[in-house]
Amino acid sequence: MTAYEELMAFDRVTQALSSVAGRTGWDQETVMPEGAAEMRSEEMAALEEVLHARRTNPRIGEWLEKAAPETEEREANLRHIRRSFERASKVPAQLATSIARHTSRGQGIWAKARAEDDFAAFAPSLTEMIALKREEAGYLADGGDLYDALLDGYEPDMTGAELQALFDRMRPRLVDLRKRALDADAPPALDHEFDEAGQLALSTQLALAFGYDLHTGRIDKAVHPFSSGSGTDVRITTRTSLRDPFNCFYSTIHEVGHACYEQGIKDVYALTPLGSGVSMGVHESQSRIYENQLGRSRAFTGWLFGQMKDQFGDFGVADAETFYKIVNRVSSGYIRTEADELQYNLHVMLRFDLERQLIAGDLEVTDLEEAWNTRFASDFGYAVDKSSNGVLQDVHWAFGLFGYFPTYSLGNVYAGCLYQAMTAAVPDLEGALAKGDTTPATTWLRENLQQYGGLRAPRETIEHAVGVPPTEEPLLTYLEDKFGDLYSV
Structure with a gap:
């Protein structure tokens, strides 16, 4: 075997073990019994110890010196x-x-604190996490930021x-457009109860409509929806709300965007460094363009309106145009994902x-909730009513x-491009979406971005797909x- 082949064989095992760790994390957030949290934290720490040893093995450096990059993929x-x-x-x-150990523990502490609207119960765990991450950053930064x-x-x-420069350019136009929209007449909100079974059934239908392959995936419930995995095991979660089915539907579509990116990557890249999304910004471009x-x-909400009438x-809601306006209603709210x-x-x-x-150390955890609430009131014009709608969300x-x-x-930003x-x-494109057919859109994304x-x-990655820098x-x-x-503004 050449140095490159030996390196790739070694890395393949590391990639597989990393997938096992990811699956263990999925289990923790979906079906793990609450009492297993402490044992799970030790399991995650043990996996990280093995993975860290492999990722820092001196042989990697030796192989890298000898391996020849003969192709773009290599x-x-x-x-x-x-x-x-x-x-x-x-x-x-x-x-x-x-x-790794504290991350596993912290998730359970956060979930309990969120359910009880008790930031003080989460603060010590968060303080320890920030200390650990600042220490890690110190090693990684080499004196930099x-x-x-x-x-x-x-x-x-x-x-x-x-x-910061990007956000400074975006903020004035976003704030101005929001003000004009909020000053205009708003469409009504949904006023109905939607049973969970119906939401989950339509959620699955939406996942399939966007090309999610349930032969290599599954949909479960979690407190905070997420996507996990790559290759032939890519799982998503969603959540339901009795009076807000969009929470379920658009969380599902969002996570399907992530999942389809992973499922769309070339099969030959599986268990290699190329076998997963290149960055979280690019990953979010897929989830956000699918969702929004x-x-x-x-066009698509017109089709969804018919599916909701069939289900519920x-x-x-009188008609498809009113439904479209309700789906895109600009209104006060606390929750980012909604x-x-x-x-x-x-x-x-x-x-x-x-x-x-x-x-940076310029804000202490003890002052975080007050800082969050003050900033939220300044940015959105109303006060946070409880921790689960604020810093714990x-x-x-x-x-x-x-x-x-x-x-x-x-x-x-990438999704816009x-x-x-x-x-x-x-x-x-709109004609297909009006029939609930996302295939022309998702095929274009797969061919121009996801497969790579x-x-x-x-x-x-974005520039290759669109032809110009983002x-x-x-x-x-x-x-x-x-x-x-x-909003006619």
């Missing part, structure tokens, strides 16, 4: 392995194990300063600013995912056109 594999090896080698094994070191784990070659530009379009009977397209990015910007302060910080939140908005290119390239997995760097302009134009039409 060069990309070597790039990913080198990056993983260099990052992992900077972090002591004991610290990596401690983070701590937050950038963590962000690089989710969006390689992106910096907090770049994101496609799933909330006038008369639920108090926010309309106009306000969603403002939720992300809030979290981005707060987590940068936490990692997202699971990300419990998992130590500092640097993840801004990738949601970056994904929106992709949608602009898609509409130019796909004939009669981690072959290219994140921004290069910017925020297509997203902002799309939002102004859509909501200008909806």
